Structure formats: structure tokens, C-alpha cells
Amino acid sequence: MIKPTSWSSREESLLLLNAYIDDELDAASALDVERRLESDAALKAEHDRLRQLRGALASTLAGERASDDLKRRIAQISESSETVVVPLRSSRSSFKTRDDWRRLAVAAALAAFVAGAGTYGILRPDPASNDVAAIVADHRRALLAATPYDVASSDRHTVKPWFDSKLALSPQVVDLAASGFPLAGGRVEILDGKAVPVLVYRRRAHVISVVAVPRVGTGVTAPPSLAEARDGYFMIRWRGRDFDYFAVSDIAEGELGEFVARWRDAAADH
Numbered sequence: 001m002i003k004p005t006s007w008s009s010r011e012e013s014l015l016l017l018n019a020y021i022d023d024e025l026d027a028a029s030a031l032d033v034e035r036r037l038e039s040d041a042a043l044k045a046e047h048d049r050l051r052q053l054r055g056a057l058a059s060t061l062a063g064e065r066a067s068d069d070l071k072r073r074i075a076q077i078s079e080s081s082e083t084v085v086v087p088l089r090s091s092r093s094s095f096k097t098r099d100d101w102r103r104l105a106v107a108a109a110l111a112a113f114v115a116g117a118g119t120y121g122i123l124r125p126d127p128a129s130n131d132v133a134a135i136v137a138d139h140r141r142a143l144l145a146a147t148p149y150d151v152a153s154s155d156r157h158t159v160k161p162w163f164d165s166k167l168a169l170s171p172q173v174v175d176l177a178a179s180g181f182p183l184a185g186g187r188v189e190i191l192d193g194k195a196v197p198v199l200v201y202r203r204r205a206h207v208i209s210v211v212a213v214p215r216v217g218t219g220v221t222a223p224p225s226l227a228e229a230r231d232g233y234f235m236i237r238w239r240g241r242d243f244d245y246f247a248v249s250d251i252a253e254g255e256l257g258e259f260v261a262r263w264r265d266a267a268a269d270h
Contacts, residue, residue, distance in 0.1 A: 013033075013036055013043055014043075014144075016029065016032070016033050016036075017033060017043060017046060017047055018050070020033040020034075021050050021054070131191070131246075132228055132230055135209075135246050135248055136231055136235065136248055138189045138191070138198075138209070138211070139207075139209045139248045140231075142187065142189075142198075143207060147185075148184070148187070148207050149185030150185070150187040151186050151187070152184065153183070153186075154175070154177065154185075155175075155183075156173035156174065156175050159173050159185060160173045163186060163188075163197045166188055166195075167197060169214060170197060171197055171199065171210075171242075171243045171245070172240065172241065172243075172267045173186075174263055174266035174267050176201065176259070176262055179262045181201045181202070181203055181208065181259050181262065181263075182201065182202050183199070183200075184200045184201060186198060186199050187200060189211065191211065196213050197211075197212045198211050198212070203251050203255060203259065206250060206251045207249060208249040208251065208259060209248050209249065210246070210247050211245070211246040211248070212240075212243040212244075212245055213243060213244045213245075213246070214242065214243055215242060215243055223238060224236045224237065224238035224257075224261075224264070229253075232250060233248055233249065233250050234250070234252075234253045234256050235247065236256055236257065236260045238264065240264070240267060241267075247263070
């Protein structure tokens with residue numbers, strides 16, 4: 001496999017890991033992945049998570065069975081001996097047959113439209129859901145990296161100017177060390193094709209990513225929404241001055257709610 005020069009070793013490992021789990025590698029490549037799993041704890045944890053996910057999906061799908069009512073209806077159809085009689089065509093019956101076919105065609109077209117609309121409703125992308133998935137994925141990638149930030153500093157007067165130099169914009173940066181959520185630094189992520197600032201805080205051994213998405217319009221703030229759970233992570237979103245904020249972490253929902261409340265209180269004082 002020829003890999004792009006822009007790939008990192010981590011990206012290569014994750015790609016090979018998925019192929020390894022799906023039994024798509026040759027013997028030499030599979031052995032290489034097994035060696036990496038022995039020496040990389042983070043990669044081993046991702047391997048175990050993917051295995052558990054596959055097992056959960058398999059057990060869920062295996063449990064789906066046709067209902068007794070559906071089986072009975074199928075049996076009735078297969079056992080039916082009703083004979084269909086086709087009458088001889090006459091001018092009157094021909095007209096009736098054509099009329100029936102027209103109605104049948106209209107009904108079929110309507111059914112196709114309804115089915116298509118239903119399928120579109122199921123498959124069309126949900127922007128809000130996509131944002132949540134992308135933010136959680138970025139947070140997880142940061143946890144797999146050597147460090148979850150591009151600039152390491154507990155001083156907001158260092159982190160904020162760093163964002164200004166990289167993006168020509170920066171969100172509010174508050175210090176919550178006294179509340180048990182010390183600032184650790186910041187990084188830049190790509191969300192929906194745009195570079196956005198991410199503040200990084202810590203809670204004991206856990207990492208909290210605060211994604212700040214620039215917003216066009218007035219500086220009206222809004223309270224946080226309910227927490228959303230995705231792949232073992234909680235996310236809380238709220239509207240601040242000139243930015244929409246998304247806090248994501250694997251800490252308990254209550255602790256993340258406390259972090260957001262203290263962050264908003266501190267931001268209101270600046």
C-alpha cells in the first residue's frame with residue numbers, strides 16, 4: 001500500500017487497524033498490526049473498542065426475528081388456491097381495463113413517491129448531528145495524539161494571542177484552575193471545512209475540549225442545551241459572544257455541566 005506523504009503514523013495505524021479487524025490484510029500486514037498493538041496502548045484500546053462494537057452490533061442484529069403475525073400472513077398467502085379469471089375482452093371491458101390500469105399506474109407512482117420521500121427523510125444528512133459527530137471525532141483524535149493541544153499553556157494571556165496569530169480570531173479564554181478545571185492549552189481543528197479554535201482544559205486525568213465556532217450576527221448569548229451522549233462522550237453546547245461553544249469530554253455529565261456553568265460565569269465577568 002502506498003500511503004500519502006501527509007499521513008501520520010497514527011492515521012496509518014488506525015487505517016490498518018480497521019482493515020485488520022475486517023480480515024482484509026495479508027499475513028505480513030496483519031503481523032505488523034499485531035506488533036503495533038503490543039507496543040501501543042492507545043491503539044490496543046481502540047482495537048478493543050471496535051471489537052466490542054462489532055460484537056454488540058452482531059448480537060443486536062442476530063436478535064431480530066419476524067413476528068408470529070408476519071409468519072402467519074406469509075403462510076396464508078402461500079397456501080392460497082384462489083384462481084384468477086381473466087374475462088374475454090370486449091369494447092366495454094377494454095375501456096374498464098384501461099381505466100383500471102390508469103388508476104393502478106397513478107397508485108404505483110404515488111407509492112413510489114411516498115417511499116422515495118421516506119427514504120430521503122431517513123438518509124438525508126442532519127447538519128446538527130453531523131456537527132456533533134465531527135466534534136466528538138476531533139476530540140478522540142486529539143486524545144490519541146501525543147498531546148491534545150498545539151500550544152501548551154495554563155496562561156490565558158498566552159493562549160488567546162496564539163489563536164489571534166493563527167486564525168486572526170480568538171474566543172474568550174478563561175482560567176478555571178481554582179474550580180478544578182485548569183486551562184491546558186489550545187489547538188486548531190477543521191470543522192465543516194473551516195479552521196476553528198479549540199480550548200483544552202483538564203479535569204484530573206480527563207481532557208475537556210471546548211470548540212468555538214464563529215457566529216455571524218449579534219453578540220446575544222443563550223443558555224446551554226441539554227447534554228448529548230455520543231460514543232461514550234458527553235457534549236454540551238451554548239451560545240456565547242460571537243461564538244457557538246461545544247464542550248465535549250468523557251467526564252460525567254454532571255461534572256461537564258459544572259464546568260460549563262463555571263466557564264460561562266467566568267466569561268461573563270470579562
